[in-house]
Amino acid sequence: MYQIKTYNAIAQAGLDAFTTDYQLNQSDEPDAYLIRSVDLHHQALPKSLKVIARAGAGVNNVPLEAATANGTAVFNTPGSNANAVKELIIALLIIASRNLMAAANYSAQHTEADVSQRTEHDKTKFNGTELLGKTLAVIGLGHVGSLVANAALGLGMHVIGYDPYLSADAAWNIAKQVQRADSIETAVKNADYVTVHVPKEEDTLNLLGAPELAAMQPQVQLFNYSRGGIVDNGAVLDALKAGRLAHYYTDFGEPRIANHADITVTPHIGGSTIEAEINGATQAAQTIMTYLETGNVQYAINLPTLNVPFNAAYRFTVIHQNVPNMVSQITQKLAAAGLNIATMANAAKKQTAYTIIDVDDLDHESSQQLIDALNKIPAVNRVRLLINH
Ligand SMILES: NC(=O)C1=CN([C@@H]2O[C@H](COP(=O)(O)OP(=O)(O)OC[C@H]3O[C@@H](n4cnc5c(N)ncnc54)[C@H](O)[C@@H]3O)[C@@H](O)[C@H]2O)C=CC1
Ligand SMILES: O=C(O)C(=O)COP(=O)(O)O
Secondary structure, three states: OEEEEOOOOOOOHHHOOOOOEEEEEOOOOOOEEEOOOOOOOOOOOOOOOOOOEOOOOOOOOOOOHHHHHHOOEEOOOOOOHHHHHHHHHHHHHHHHHHHHEEEEEEEHHHHHHHHHHHHHHHHHHHOOOOOOOOOOOOOOOOOHHHEEEEHHHHHOOEEEEEOEEEEHHHOOOOOOOEEEEEOOOHHHHOEEEEEEOOOHHHHHHEOOOHHHOOOOOOEEEEEEOOOEEEHHHHHHHHHHOOOOOOEEEEEEOOOHHOOOEEEEEOOOOOOOOOOHHHHHHHHHHHHHHHHHHOEEEEHHHHHOOOOOOOOEEEEEEEEOOOOOOOOHHHHHHHHHHOOOEEEEEEEEEEOOEEEEEOOOOOOOOHHHHHHHHHHHOEEEEEEEEEOOO
């Protein structure tokens, strides 16, 4: 029986996806965590933990180095909530261009019986502009950014994108009318609206700070539905004060931007739709089951992709550092145990490598000794033995 520990509100459909070989929230020695935004940085990861699946995109809440050192694979569910974020950004573009928040606040304050005459007089204050023909800069053209860019084209906007690390897969999804910029400054220079869709990592902290805000034309509306810290809130406050920015919309509040007339903060709801939560939870559950039962890896954050059909009777999986001579040390241990390798595969991602070895015959008595011997190889983080049922 595999043990799963869940954090946050996980859609029931995802929990229901687990087969009867899985128990939820019953053990202090979980094989897997199924999470959303819980911050795991200040928790020790149990040695039993083989996999963390984040239902959603951002993994800045997961201590990736500690997980790798613990031999814990970390996955997210790419694209599962991208449409939800896209639709919210489109809604915000319309809200922003039509002064919708201020207009609705006005009506909430004027409830007198004969309001209509006053309304007809005052409504010019809320005159909007149309999105047709305006320019949107999209910083980050992955799952969310590409959908936003394409949808904005559909509204008749000019779209200019910036993403120096765009994957080939992502590039296929971007309409050819989206102009490519080679710097943030170029992307935002002529934009009426700027939206940012990048992961929160060390090199994306303050990605939009004072210099980038200074490169924008006055009266830009800025959206940050990525993470707090990617846009420098201090620089935003300065730009608003200087009249260089019209409005800032973000999903990530902090005290200094609360209750500001030109800042709209939503409570991290970008991915909060029923559909997105079901997509993320079911994708995460599938990922956990595949990884625990076959060791196969697709789109992990801290491991290379390695997919080998599990046809043999037994499978060893080894997470180890990406240093020379590892494969030969591993195969020597198997040879010393008298094992004949049926299939072997190895791949690396940055400092971490992953090896899968399939064998058909295994003496159960000596298998634990072999696992211990493999675990003793310096630079090995975790060894698992899987049995093909
Ligand atoms: N508000 C919310 O509820 C949600 C927030 N998010 C946030 O949005 C982020 C993006 O989500 P996805 O598009 O699904 O991720 P993704 O991984 O598909 O796309 C991210 C893109 O950012 C690009 N990128 C990385 N560094 C960059 C840089 N310095 N400059 C420009 N581009 C850069 C990457 O090349 C990639 O194409 C997530 O990491 C998460 O933090 C995602 C979903 C929901
Ligand atoms: O997927 C993401 O990165 C999100 O920000 C969504 O977070 P959530 O699952 O709603 O806590």
